[in-house]
Amino acid sequence: MKRKLNGFFQKLYSSFGRQYWWPADSPFEVMVGAILTQNTSWANAEKAILSLKKKKLLAPEKIFKMPLKKLALLIKSAGYYNIKARRLKNFLQFYFDNYNFNLEKISQVDLLSLRRQLLTVNGIGQETADSILLYALNKPVFVVDSYTKRILSRHRVVKEGADYLEVQDIFMRNLKNKVRIFNEYHALLVKLGKDYCLKKNPKCGECPLDGQ
DNA sequence: CACCAGGCAAGTA
DNA sequence: TACTTGCATGGT
Numbered sequence: 001m002k003r004k005l006n007g008f009f010q011k012l013y014s015s016f017g018r019q020y021w022w023p024a025d026s027p028f029e030v031m032v033g034a035i036l037t038q039n040t041s042w043a044n045a046e047k048a049i050l051s052l053k054k055k056k057l058l059a060p061e062k063i064f065k066m067p068l069k070k071l072a073l074l075i076k077s078a079g080y081y082n083i084k085a086r087r088l089k090n091f092l093q094f095y096f097d098n099y100n101f102n103l104e105k106i107s108q109v110d111l112l113s114l115r116r117q118l119l120t121v122n123g124i125g126q127e128t129a130d131s132i133l134l135y136a137l138n139k140p141v142f143v144v145d146s147y148t149k150r151i152l153s154r155h156r157v158v159k160e161g162a163d164y165l166e167v168q169d170i171f172m173r174n175l176k177n178k179v180r181i182f183n184e185y186h187a188l189l190v191k192l193g194k195d196y197c198l199k200k201n202p203k204c205g206e207c208p209l210d211g212q
Numbered sequence: 213c214a215c216c217a218g219g220c221a222a223g224t225a
Numbered sequence: 226t227a228c229t230t231g232c233a234t235g236g237t
Contacts, residue, residue: 021218034218041217044235079234083220125220145218190218 002174004157008209009181012188015208019187022135024049027103028060030136031095034128035087036078048078060101064092087123094121111139126164134186140178142171143186147193155209 023042024030029049037045051074052058063071072085092101098117099106106114111133118129126144133139144167153160158167175181196207 037217038219039217040219040234041236044217077234079217080232081234083232087220123220127219131218143218147218194218
């Protein structure tokens with residue numbers, strides 16, 4: 001299994017190169033982006049980020065104070081904008097109550113404790129929590145998304161319908177250089193899913209992982 | 213026109 | 226525990 005997963009990584013990396021995730025100017029931008037991109041293309045989430053940036057509103061205190069309706073309109077392009085506005089507010093309430101919007105403080109908390117805390121916020125599930133932990137706070141946790149599950153079950157690494165923690169565990173038990181590799185590997189899997197053969201209706205002929 | 217995108221929560225059985 | 230549904234814009 002170690003060899004297989006590392007082999008996949010090598011193939012993906014040599015096919016696609018470095019992905020430079022997460023595209024953001026600050027850890028806070030990653031946190032916001034993680035919520036905005038839920039079940040949504042990055043292109044649409046990014047437009048919402050830009051509309052916040054353009055008005056200099058991409059800051060914890062600003063979004064915290066902003067009326068819910070105003071926030072919803074600003075992030076409209078990300079889709080599900082009412083629910084995502086509420087989720088952003090929920091996260092900022094958590095961030096203020098527990099860490100006073102202080103990045104140093106939240107960064108000091110150990111991975112598992114912070115993961116549990118994030119999961120208590122309404123609107124933050126496992127993938128969003130792990131995206132924040134890995135890409136905003138550089139914690140060694142693997143992010144699993146629908147592409148990851150599809151790719152792994154299609155290549156018979158896990159059974160179809162394997163749950164989140166099961167898939168996550170496969171990566172975390174079998175890879176070294178945690179943060180660096182977890183960051184790049186997840187990004188490469190998304191790249192593969194987007195551009196090649198692992199959409200819901202695949203034509204797997206050119207998939208770089210075939211012939212493994 | 214249909215289908216999909218870097219999910220999650222709440223309801224039901 | 227396992228399955229279903231609502232949430233919504235914008236690109237292909």
